[in-house]
Amino acid sequence: MTTRSRGPSAGFGWLTKGFSVGFRHPKPLLGGAAFLAVVCLLPSLITMPLQFHAINAGTPLSPAAFGWIMAVSMLLSLLTVPLYAGYLQVVDAAERGLPARALDIFKPYREGEALRLIGYGLAIIVVYVAMFGIVIAATGGGVASWYMQAFTAQANHQPPPTALPDGFGLTIALFMVLGLFMMGFYAISLGQVALRRRNVFGAIGDGMIGALKNVLPLLVFALTSILAWIAVTIVLVIVIMLLALLAKLISSWLVLVVIVPFYIALFLVMFTVMFGVMYHLWRDVCGDDSVTGMAPALAA
Numbered sequence: 001m002t003t004r005s006r007g008p009s010a011g012f013g014w015l016t017k018g019f020s021v022g023f024r025h026p027k028p029l030l031g032g033a034a035f036l037a038v039v040c041l042l043p044s045l046i047t048m049p050l051q052f053h054a055i056n057a058g059t060p061l062s063p064a065a066f067g068w069i070m071a072v073s074m075l076l077s078l079l080t081v082p083l084y085a086g087y088l089q090v091v092d093a094a095e096r097g098l099p100a101r102a103l104d105i106f107k108p109y110r111e112g113e114a115l116r117l118i119g120y121g122l123a124i125i126v127v128y129v130a131m132f133g134i135v136i137a138a139t140g141g142g143v144a145s146w147y148m149q150a151f152t153a154q155a156n157h158q159p160p161p162t163a164l165p166d167g168f169g170l171t172i173a174l175f176m177v178l179g180l181f182m183m184g185f186y187a188i189s190l191g192q193v194a195l196r197r198r199n200v201f202g203a204i205g206d207g208m209i210g211a212l213k214n215v216l217p218l219l220v221f222a223l224t225s226i227l228a229w230i231a232v233t234i235v236l237v238i239v240i241m242l243l244a245l246l247a248k249l250i251s252s253w254l255v256l257v258v259i260v261p262f263y264i265a266l267f268l269v270m271f272t273v274m275f276g277v278m279y280h281l282w283r284d285v286c287g288d289d290s291v292t293g294m295a296p297a298l299a300a
Contacts, residue, residue: 003188003210006284011220014284015228018277022269025094031102032090033271036083043076074125081121082108084275085194091279092195108194120193120200124186127204131182135174139167184211184218184281191282210285221277236266 022029086105093100108114136144142165189207192198198206211218239262247255 002286003206003213004285005213006217008216008220010214010284011217011222012224014217014221014277014281015224017280018273018275021091021095021276021279022272025091025100028090028094028100028102028104029272029276030268032087032105033268033275035102035105036080036087037267037271039080039083043073046072046076078118078121082114082117084190085113085117087275088190088194088279088282091275095279116200117193120189120203123200123204124189127185128182131178135171135178139171139174142166143168143171180218180222181211181215183222184214187278187281188285190278192286195282196286206286214285221281 083105086108089107090100090102090104093104108117146165146168185207187207188210189203192203192206193200196203243255243259
C-alpha cells in the first residue's frame with residue numbers, strides 16, 4: 001500500500017478540515033459522537049465506584065482489586081475500538097456525500113468486523129507498550145523507578161518523592177516526540193484497517209511508514225493545535241466570566257441550565273474535530289483523491 005508524503009502546510013489543513021467537518025455534517029457526526037461518548041464513559045461507571053469506595057474507606061486498593069479494575073478497563077476499551085472504526089466510516093461517508101447515520105458507528109459489529117478491529121486494538125497496545133519501553137530503556141529507567149515510588153506512596157497514603165529523577169527532562173521530551181509520531185501512526189493505521197479493510201499488520205506497517213514520512217506536517221499540526229487551544233481557552237474563560245456575572249445578576253440555576261448543555265456540546269465537538277483530523281490525515285497520506293460528492297454523481 002502506497003503512503004504519500006505531504007508538505008508542512010498539510011498539518012494546518014488537517015486541523016481546519018477537522019473543525020469544519022462537524023459543522024458541514026452536524027446530524028450524523030454529532031449524533032455519532034454522542035453515542036460514542038456514552039460508550040467511552042461506561043468503563044468509568046464501573047471502575048469509579050470501586051475507587052471511591054477505597055477512598056471513603058481510607059484503605060488502598062488491594063493488588064487483586066487493582067488488577068481487576070485494569071483488566072475490566074482494558075477489555076471495555078478494546079470493545080470500543082470497532083466503534084472508533086465505525087465513527088471513522090461515518091465521517092468518510094459524510095465527506096463523500098454518501099448516506100450517513102449516527103447509528104452507523106455500530107456497523108462493524110453488525111457486519112462481523114469487530115473481531116478484526118479488536119485484534120487491531122490489541123496490536124496497538126503492544127506497539128504502545130514497546131515504544132514506551134524503548135523510551136524508558138533509552139533514558140536509563142530512572143523515571144520508571146521514580147514513578148513506581150510515587151505510585152506506591154500514593155497507594156499507602158504517604159507523600160510522594162520530592163526530587164525529580166535524573167533524565168526527567170529528556171524523558172519528557174522523548175515522550176512528546178513519541179506522542180507526535182503515535183498520533184499520526186494511529187490515525188493512518190486506524191484509517192487503513194477501518195476504511196481500506198487492510199489486515200492488522202499491514203495497517204500497522206502503513207501507519208509506521210506514513211507517520212515517518214510526514215513528521216514535519218505532524219509537527220506543524222501540533223503547533224497550530226496548541227495555538228488553537230490557547231484561543232479556545234481564552235474564549236471559554238470569557239464565557240465563564242460572563243456566566244458568573246449572570247449568576248450574580250439573575251440566578252445560578254439559570255446559569256446551570258445553560259452551562260451543562262454548553263459543556264456537553266463542547267465535548268461532542270471535540271470528539272468530532274479529533275476524528276475529522278484523523279480522517280483527513282489518513283486521506284492525505286493513504287486515501288484516494290476522489291472528490292467529495294462524487295458518489296451521488298456516479299449514482300445518477
